Amino acid sequence: MLQFILKRLGLAVLVAFTVSFISFSLLFLSGDPAAALAGEGASGEDIEALRTLYGFDRPMLVQYGDWLFSALRGDFGESYYFKLPVATLIAERLTVTMLLGLCGITFALVTAVPLGVAAAIRPNSLIDRIALFLSVAGQAMPSFWFGLILIVVFAIKLGWLPPSGAASWRHFIMPTIVLGYYAMPAIMRLTRAGMLEVLNSDYIRTARAKGAPEVQVLFKHALRNAIIPVVSLAAVQMGFMLGGSIVVESIFALHGAGYLAWESIGRNDLPTVQALILIFSMFYIVFTFLADVLNAWLDPRMRSS
Amino acid sequence: MSEPLLCVRNLNIDIPVGGGTLHAVRGIDFELQRGEVLSIVGESGSGKSLTSLALMGLLGKRIDRRADRMDFDGIDLTRAGKRQMRALRGDRMSMIFQEPMTSLNPAYTIGDQLAEALLLHRNVSRQQARDRAVELLEKVGITAAASRLGQYPHQLSGGLRQRVMIAMALMCGPELIIADEPTTALDVTIQAQILRLLVDLVREMDMAMILITHDLGVVARVADKVAVMYAGELVETGSAGAIFNAPSHPYTRGLLRCIPLPGRTARGAPLGTIPGIVPSLVGEIGGCVFRTRCDHAVAACHGAIPHRGEADHMFRCVHPHGHREDEETPA
Numbered sequence: 289m290l291q292f293i294l295k296r297l298g299l300a301v302l303v304a305f306t307v308s309f310i311s312f313s314l315l316f317l318s319g320d321p322a323a324a325l326a327g328e329g330a331s332g333e334d335i336e337a338l339r340t341l342y343g344f345d346r347p348m349l350v351q352y353g354d355w356l357f358s359a360l361r362g363d364f365g366e367s368y369y370f371k372l373p374v375a376t377l378i379a380e381r382l383t384v385t386m387l388l389g390l391c392g393i394t395f396a397l398v399t400a401v402p403l404g405v406a407a408a409i410r411p412n413s414l415i416d417r418i419a420l421f422l423s424v425a426g427q428a429m430p431s432f433w434f435g436l437i438l439i440v441v442f443a444i445k446l447g448w449l450p451p452s453g454a455a456s457w458r459h460f461i462m463p464t465i466v467l468g469y470y471a472m473p474a475i476m477r478l479t480r481a482g483m484l485e486v487l488n489s490d491y492i493r494t495a496r497a498k499g500a501p502e503v504q505v506l507f508k509h510a511l512r513n514a515i516i517p518v519v520s521l522a523a524v525q526m527g528f529m530l531g532g533s534i535v536v537e538s539i540f541a542l543h544g545a546g547y548l549a550w551e552s553i554g555r556n557d558l559p560t561v562q563a564l565i566l567i568f569s570m571f572y573i574v575f576t577f578l579a580d581v582l583n584a585w586l587d588p589r590m591r592s593s
Numbered sequence: 594m595s596e597p598l599l600c601v602r603n604l605n606i607d608i609p610v611g612g613g614t615l616h617a618v619r620g621i622d623f624e625l626q627r628g629e630v631l632s633i634v635g636e637s638g639s640g641k642s643l644t645s646l647a648l649m650g651l652l653g654k655r656i657d658r659r660a661d662r663m664d665f666d667g668i669d670l671t672r673a674g675k676r677q678m679r680a681l682r683g684d685r686m687s688m689i690f691q692e693p694m695t696s697l698n699p700a701y702t703i704g705d706q707l708a709e710a711l712l713l714h715r716n717v718s719r720q721q722a723r724d725r726a727v728e729l730l731e732k733v734g735i736t737a738a739a740s741r742l743g744q745y746p747h748q749l750s751g752g753l754r755q756r757v758m759i760a761m762a763l764m765c766g767p768e769l770i771i772a773d774e775p776t777t778a779l780d781v782t783i784q785a786q787i788l789r790l791l792v793d794l795v796r797e798m799d800m801a802m803i804l805i806t807h808d809l810g811v812v813a814r815v816a817d818k819v820a821v822m823y824a825g826e827l828v829e830t831g832s833a834g835a836i837f838n839a840p841s842h843p844y845t846r847g848l849l850r851c852i853p854l855p856g857r858t859a860r861g862a863p864l865g866t867i868p869g870i871v872p873s874l875v876g877e878i879g880g881c882v883f884r885t886r887c888d889h890a891v892a893a894c895h896g897a898i899p900h901r902g903e904a905d906h907m908f909r910c911v912h913p914h915g916h917r918e919d920e921e922t923p924a
Contacts, residue, residue, distance in 0.1 A: 489695060490690060490692050490695040490696040491695065491696055491697055491698040491699070493651065493690065493696070494690065494696045494697065494698070494758075494761075495698065496651055496682070497649060497651060497682055497683060497687065497688045497690075498682065498683035498687075498709065498710045498713055498761070499679045499680065499681070499682035499683035499684060499713050499714060500679075500683075500709070500713055501679060509698055512700045513698070513699065513700050586700060587699065587700060588699070588700065588702075588745040588747070589699060589745070589747050
């Protein structure tokens, strides 16, 4: 098991470096950063001066190395727009995003897994139909629309919840539901399909033949095996939620990292965008790594391979 | 003779299918004494496995099981509730399945799975359950038993897994063990070993066993009693000696012609086959189910089929001796 973890960890670090290099170079391919920084109507001399000032005249590899070593120390440079250290800027926003992401994935798992299990126990029953309806609705409904509906109903008409901002836990209820509901259908369907398959397997019959009570058959013997693919999916969705909750953050005016990324791209704020891309991809890598470890713990066959 | 351990009278199993009802098992009677080995023989789809699952109460929800009597040591299984069946399963009656490769849970160590069988029914400590698991693993011929407890099913070969399954079935010391084609999925070289082991254990621990198989060679070696099933019906039952020495039903005789038996099959002689296919069991079924494949079929085969013979050797055929009087019995 330890050997497996170390191997996966090594792989994760390698992927992290590759991703950081690609994201760094992609931004260079998107145009001349000095020209963009100088703005329209700037003279050639101004652009050259900026180029030297920010070090864009150095070879790209040198710039990458410089940026990477600073980044490893937590220094992502200074935002062109805010004139503040990028690290401070992001740290502030990341709390909101991480809180929202954690609440969102928790909401998704807490609703999707029991619903998927219940649907699999009684296929084609009323509960299965309801679960199917909820998942189709969740997949078909755009997040921005669902968010707006919630605001109209619960904030404006009923006045139960605040429509926007991040001042208290009540502000997070609607964004959590919108974000979580986006991830819920896939998790639910995968849980249901997994449980259906596992419940028909020979080892479930063996468990019943031993005289195991039905609850133990379902949760100890079946869910443990059915949940394995769900873990991988949830990890990817978690990464997505932390990096891609731009829509939800915009609707509910939660000034999180996703929203910052969106704004910074528009402002050509290169250091901020680079730092955010790096951080978002690190989330993916970390969650994938954690999912691998969790899966290896759940499924002994993965440890050896 | 004492009260039998297991007594089944007129067992019927119906499965609802698209075009009606599949009468998978019809009117089965048999009994089993303690310490006896009953072998149920028949081809695939004849209802052997369904019969055993019905005894264990493991049929699916949609499958309908009816019986006039189904008693296990005085307990009426037709009236037993879920809780009572669960208490019996794995404790007093246990089952060994055909597929050792998939019958163990891949997520748990074999130690956990063995211990679970005992912990479900006995108020023992985890350590006592593990000790019992080691004891039984040794009994089923697994070396270094203690070190195997931490292994997962995927680390074991098919033969070892089936030994583990046997050990698991024996954890609570059952009175009845149902083995559903326990050696079918194994290498031929392992088959004989596993079967020998199973039979020795049954004798040693004085259990009764129902051995389900389509391998008559296996039956000849181990069974006390034989029940031959065809298309959901018991066509012939009797002591192993009676079945092998005086097979009466045309189907049983056909089956015996299909296997080489020492002293019975001439060297170089072709083995027999039974032409035709099993009839559909959906909808109304009347007369003899074997008549479409039988050399001795006559008009009367469409009517009611009498039970012939005595209690220790019975068969169902319109012909008093299982074949037409005017025809020579095929050798």
